[in-house]
Each structure stands twice: as C-alpha cells, then as structure tokens.
Amino acid sequence: MMRCAFSFIKDQLVSILKGYDLSEGFEGRITVEPPKDLSHGDMATNAAMVLCKQVGQNPRQFAEDLKQKLEKISGIESIDIAGPGFINMRLTKSFWLDRLRDILQAGTSYGDSDQGASHKVNVEYVSANPTGPMHVGHTRGAVLGDVLCNLLAKVGYDVTREYYINDAGSQIDVLAESAYLRYLEALGEDIGEIPSGLYPGDYLVPVGQKLKDEFNISLKSLDKASRAEKIKPVVLSMMMEMIRCDLDLLGVVHDVFTSEQELRDSGAVDRALKVLEDKDLLYIGVLEPPKGKKPDDWEERPQTLFKSTEFGDDVDRPIKKSDGSWTYFAPDIAYHYDKFARGFTSMIDILGADHGGYVKRIQSATRAVSDDKASLDVQICQLVNLMEGGVPVKMSKRAGNIVTLKDIVEKVGKDVVRFMMVTRKNDTTLDFDLKKALEQSKDNPIFYVQYAHARCCSVFQHALEMFDSEGLEDLALSESDFEGLENDAELNLLKMLSHWPRVVDSAASHHEPHRLAYYLFDVAGALHGLWSMGRDDANLRFLLEDDLVKTKARLALLRACSIIIASGLHVFGIKPVEEMR
RNA sequence: GCGCCCGUAGCUCAGCAGGAUAGAGCAACUGACUUCUAAUCAGUAGGUCGGGGGUUCGAAUCCUCCCGGGCGCGCCA
Numbered sequence: 001m002m003r004c005a006f007s008f009i010k011d012q013l014v015s016i017l018k019g020y021d022l023s024e025g026f027e028g029r030i031t032v033e034p035p036k037d038l039s040h041g042d043m044a045t046n047a048a049m050v051l052c053k054q055v056g057q058n059p060r061q062f063a064e065d066l067k068q069k070l071e072k073i074s075g076i077e078s079i080d081i082a083g084p085g086f087i088n089m090r091l092t093k094s095f096w097l098d099r100l101r102d103i104l105q106a107g108t109s110y111g112d113s114d115q116g117a118s119h120k121v122n123v124e125y126v127s128a129n130p131t132g133p134m135h136v137g138h139t140r141g142a143v144l145g146d147v148l149c150n151l152l153a154k155v156g157y158d159v160t161r162e163y164y165i166n167d168a169g170s171q172i173d174v175l176a177e178s179a180y181l182r183y184l185e186a187l188g189e190d191i192g193e194i195p196s197g198l199y200p201g202d203y204l205v206p207v208g209q210k211l212k213d214e215f216n217i218s219l220k221s222l223d224k225a226s227r228a229e230k231i232k233p234v235v236l237s238m239m240m241e242m243i244r245c246d247l248d249l250l251g252v253v254h255d256v257f258t259s260e261q262e263l264r265d266s267g268a269v270d271r272a273l274k275v276l277e278d279k280d281l282l283y284i285g286v287l288e289p290p291k292g293k294k295p296d297d298w299e300e301r302p303q304t305l306f307k308s309t310e311f312g313d314d315v316d317r318p319i320k321k322s323d324g325s326w327t328y329f330a331p332d333i334a335y336h337y338d339k340f341a342r343g344f345t346s347m348i349d350i351l352g353a354d355h356g357g358y359v360k361r362i363q364s365a366t367r368a369v370s371d372d373k374a375s376l377d378v379q380i381c382q383l384v385n386l387m388e389g390g391v392p393v394k395m396s397k398r399a400g401n402i403v404t405l406k407d408i409v410e411k412v413g414k415d416v417v418r419f420m421m422v423t424r425k426n427d428t429t430l431d432f433d434l435k436k437a438l439e440q441s442k443d444n445p446i447f448y449v450q451y452a453h454a455r456c457c458s459v460f461q462h463a464l465e466m467f468d469s470e471g472l473e474d475l476a477l478s479e480s481d482f483e484g485l486e487n488d489a490e491l492n493l494l495k496m497l498s499h500w501p502r503v504v505d506s507a508a509s510h511h512e513p514h515r516l517a518y519y520l521f522d523v524a525g526a527l528h529g530l531w532s533m534g535r536d537d538a539n540l541r542f543l544l545e546d547d548l549v550k551t552k553a554r555l556a557l558l559r560a561c562s563i564i565i566a567s568g569l570h571v572f573g574i575k576p577v578e579e580m581r
Numbered sequence: 582g583c584g585c586c587c588g589u590a591g592c593u594c595a596g597c598a599g600g601a602u603a604g605a606g607c608a609a610c611u612g613a614c615u616u617c618u619a620a621u622c623a624g625u626a627g628g629u630c631g632g633g634g635g636u637u638c639g640a641a642u643c644c645u646c647c648c649g650g651g652c653g654c655g656c657c658a
Contacts, residue, residue: 083601290655314654455621458617542617
C-alpha cells in the first residue's frame with residue numbers, strides 16, 4: 001500500500017515533535033495539508049500554532065525551531081514561516097516525481113488505505129417497501145449506500161451491504177388487497193377504478209394473473225384475512241423480484257436481505273425487547289400530543305414506551321400501539337440488535353428525508369441494546385427534485401405518473417444517474433435535471449470528467465505510433481525518466497493527483513462520497529487546461545516527435561491522471577469511457 | 582409548540598476535524614478552432630458567508646439567540 005505524501009511528511013513531523021514535552025494525543029490536533037493558495041508552497045502545518053503553548057514559546061518562535069529540524073528531512077526543499085505561525089513547506093521536484101511512480105505502480109488501488117483495519121461495518125440502504133417499483137426518491141439512497149460501501153471497502157473496512165425488507169405491517173395488508181383486486185380483474189371481472197387507499201399501479205396486473213394461475217377461483221371463497229395469507233407470499237416475492245431488477249439496472253448490489261416478518265416470526269423481536277426490559281428501559285405510559293398540531297381524534301392512551309430520553313432523545317418512543325401490537329419501531333430494534341449479534345459494532349443506515357425524526361430513537365435503541373458497544377450513523381437523504389430543462393417534472397402518486405428508477409435509468413443511463421446522485425451532500429435537496437444529465441458540456445460534471453479520461457486515452461492511441469505497446473505499460477512507464485516534467489501546469493497536476501489518498505481518506509471517514517465527485521471535477525479541469533496549453537505552444541503537447549524521453553514523462557503523467565479518474569469512477573461504480581466521438 | 586436538516590456570487594452549489602486575500606460551474610462580457618477531439622481553454626466581472634451576540638492568536642466552520650425554508654412529531658413504515 002502506497003504511503004500518502006501528506007501522512008508521510010506528517011509522520012516525520014510527529015517524530016520531531018516527540019522530542020518535545022507534549023501532552024498525549026497531540027498528533028490528532030495537528031494537520032499537514034495543502035495550503036489553499038499554491039503560492040504558499042506544497043504543504044502547510046499548523047503545528048507551531050497549536051502546540052506552542054505547551055512548549056512555552058510564541059508560535060513564530062516555535063515555528064522557527066521546527067523549521068531548523070524539518071529542513072533536514074529529505075524531500076523538503078525549503079520552508080517559510082508565514083502569518084501567525086504557519087510552516088509552509090516546499091518539497092523537492094524529485095519527491096513529487098516519486099509520487100508519480102507510486103501512482104503508476106499502484107494503479108487504481110492508489111488511494112487504498114488501512115484506515116478501516118478490516119473492521120466490520122454494516123451498511124443498510126434502499127430498504128424500499130416492497131409495495132411497488134422504486135422511484136426517484138429511492139434512487140438517491142440506493143446510490144449513496146452503494147458508493148459509500150465501495151468507498152469504505154477501498155479504505156480497508158470489511159463491508160456488509162444490507163437491505164431490510166419491510167414485509168410486515170398494514171401496508172402489506174393493503175398490498176395484498178390491491179393484488180386481490182387485480183386477481184378479480186384477471187378472472188374477467190370488472191373492477192372499475194381502484195379505490196383510494198389501495199395501490200393503483202398496473203405493476204400489480206401480472207400479480208393478479210399469477211394468483212389466478214396459482215389459485216384459480218379458490219381465493220374468492222375465502223374471507224379477507226385468510227386470502228391475504230395466501231396472497232402475501234406471492235405478491236411479496238414478485239415485488240422483491242421487481243425491486244431487485246430495478247437495483248440491478250442501477251448496478252446496486254446487496255449481500256444480505258433481512259425480512260421483518262422473519263424477525264417477528266423467529267421471536268427476535270421478543271428477545272430484543274426482553275433485553276430492554278431487563279435494563280428497565282420499558283414502561284407503560286401516556287404520550288403527550290404534539291403541540292400545535294393536535295390530531296382531531298386524539299385521546300390519551302397508555303402504551304409501552306422505550307426510555308429513549310435516557311440516550312438523548314426528546315421524548316420516550318412507543319414500541320407498542322394501544323392495542324398491544326408492535327409499532328414498526330419494535331422490529332427495527334430487533335433488527336439492529338440482530339446486526340449487533342452478528343458481530344457488527346459499526347452500523348450505517350441510509351434513510352429517506354421523511355425519517356429525520358427517527359434518527360435519535362434508533363440510535364438510542366442501538367446503544368441500549370448493545371450495552372453502548374455499537375454505534376449507528378444515520379445518513380438522511382434529502383429529496384430529489386426531478387427537472388427537465390429547468391422545469392420541475394410534475395408527478396402525482398394518485399394519477400400514477402410517478403417517475404420510476406427504471407424510467408430514469410433508461411433515459412439517461414446508469415452511470416450518469418449514479419454520478420449525479422452523489423454530486424451533492426446527501427443532507428441537502430438535489431435538483432436532478434434529465435436534460436442537463438445528457439448534455440455534453442462542462443455544465444454536466446460526469447461528461448466533463450469522462451471527457452478528460454477519454455482525452456488521456458486518445459493520446460495513448462496516438463503514442464502507439466511512436467512507441468511499442470510494452471513501453472507504454474504502467475510499470476514500464478514508471479521506470480522512465482520524469483525529469484522532463486518541468487512546467488508548473490504539469491507539476492501542479494501531479495501534485496493534485498497525489499492528493500487523491502487524502503481525499504479518499506476524508507470522504508470515507510466523513511461518509512461523504514460527494515467529495516470525490518468534486519475532486520474528480522477539479523482533476524478533469526486541470527487536465528483540460530494542460531491539454532489546451534499545447535494549442536498555443538506546440539512544445540507543450542504531450543507527444544513530441546523529436547524528444548522521446550520528455551514524451552514518455554508526459555505520457556506517464558497522463559496515464560497517472562487517467563488512473564486517478566478511473567479509480568474515482570470505480571468508487572462510484574462507473575465505467576470510465578475511453579473514447580468519445 | 583418541539584426536534585433534525587438547510588441558508589455562501591444573479592442561478593446551482595463546494596469549502597476537507599476553526600486557519601492565511603471565501604472557491605467552482607452556469608448565466609454575462611473579452612479572446613483562442615488548418616489540433617494529441619474547441620464536446621475545450623484563457624481572461625474580466627460578480628460576496629457584510631441569513632442577522633445579532635459569544636468562545637480565541639484566528640470563525641463560513643464551534644456555542645447562543647433571532648429570522649427564513651424543508652422534513653418529521655401515538656394506533657403508516
């Protein structure tokens with residue numbers, strides 16, 4: 001595994017600092033990072049400002065002291081002390097050229113790290129109710145979850161991708177009843193308009209047909225409850241099949257599907273609640289009505305509550321309805337308990353915007369049920385506003401003109417959908433413009449990035465006329481002479497590329513894959529800029545007929561650039577394109 | 582009423598665990614196509630980081646109050 005340039009220098013700095021009398025854990029407080037302004041140098045550290053008090057010096061004094069020692073490190077060319085006590089380091093050219101070698105040797109595994117140290121982490125995402133096809137709203141969570149998993153795997157976590165099937169509860173009764181109508185329809189009856197409250201979508205038509213094939217007319221003689229028992233397994237398996245197809249279109253995969261009904265049937269819910277009861281965290285109580293929005297039919301009713309307030313929640317939360325049956329929260333507790341029992345102490349849930357109010361209670365329950373050993377991070381995906389050329393696409397569930405995941409993927413393609421869905425922080429709403437997503441311009445980030453990759457590949461096609469193909473292999477290139485890289489644009493691109501491990505690291509530890517998207521956009525910009533310099537000055541082109549050594553150095557840089565872009569797109573689950581014509 | 586999230590250029594948004602003169606893209610304006618793909622590039626212009634207070638060497642970032650928007654708040658999941 002390649003050392004990140006920044007952590008390499010930081011390690012050197014830390015070992016120098018160990019010669020001072022500093023308090024435990026000082027490493028975590030100091031940073032070595034690229035300065036905002038390139039003219040300040042390659043790397044800056046705040047160490048002198050942060051730690052000067054401990055050594056009883058003023059920051060500039062301490063910085064001066066550290067400077068003397070840092071200057072002896074090979075790879076550091078010069079050091080300036082600036083502002084309140086920043087230590088700005090400029091690294092030698094050969095230090096950076098070595099990074100180019102690293103990238104070529106590591107290939108797309110450049111940026112991999114052992115941050116996760118093979119710890120198990122469980123990521124639950126999508127978890128759309130099995131009552132219909134997936135729509136736009138689900139897509140964002142699906143992509144975020146999938147990409148986050150890729151990212152965590154890249155930094156060394158042992159990732160399990162999980163889907164929770166909400167196949168119990170009243171929405172499934174409604175589903176069964178809706179399917180029953182379609183069954184009657186399949187038998188030739190006129191069912192008229194689907195009554196409100198039932199699922200109107202025609203995706204249930206094949207389910208009606210299947211029920212007819214399986215049961216003939218026998219369902220008609222059963223009462224509502226017993227026919228529902230017959231219908232549910234059929235409709236649920238067909239719905240899950242449909243969802244799996246939708247996910248497949250997006251290229252989203254899961255390792256484990258957990259059924260809520262099975263948790264209920266297996267006694268897992270009872271066992272989880274027993275754990276809470278033994279800790280004295282359950283009681284019978286009466287909830288206050290929500291202020292300012294008191295339901296008309298509100299009346300006080302005692303129900304079983306979980307003391308989530310002991311874990312920082314605002315009110316205690318019901319786990320049983322007033323009739324004694326479980327709320328959805330109860331099996332959810334069981335589910336997270338089950339994850340803990342399977343050895344997961346790190347869990348991530350990706351939920352939709354309407355679950356915002358749910359975060360504290362499920363985190364509380366996870367802590368309670370695991371004796372505070374497991375932690376749960378919840379990422380809430382805000383809404384996606386679907387647009388077409390700047391105009392919102394009108395959707396109405398009732399009218400049945402919901403835009404489905406399938407519609408979108410068929411329209412713009414899976415790779416485009418995937419990239420667009422993670423170009424924003426998940427906790428802000430996202431405008432997804434179908435027209436813009438297909439545009440071939442800088443306004444469309446995925447196009448811009450892909451185009452940069454294609455350009456790199458294009459030069460290599462031409463290079464085959466100058467070199468034999470073995471000489472252009474990554475390992476062969478990595479052994480070339482890179483001294484010919486000398487202008488600022490080239491070296492700046494190289495420096496930017498060697499930031500990649502930092503970017504991956506920070507995106508992974510913050511669970512924020514969108515950072516990668518912005519970084520890739522920047523890399524693409526740097527590449528396009530470098531490219532265009534060759535138009536004004538033929539000596540700045542990548543391929544120079546009369547200087548094969550320099551050409552090879554430039555090809556190496558170009559190759560590194562395409563490696564980084566490919567590596568980033570790989571995390572997004574997107575195939576880099578090699579040609580655009 | 583309470584909780585969570587958001588508020589940064591005309592528009593859409595970045596801003597990494599507080600760091601230096603707050604950055605991109607679009608739109609606007611100026612310039613560059615006999616090319617390794619101009620599907621692009623270079624440049625100009627545009628901001629009291631919603632507002633007030635606080636914490637400190639230093640705040641868009643942390644705390645607090647207020648304003649504006651979104652989501653949610655027992656028998657839907």
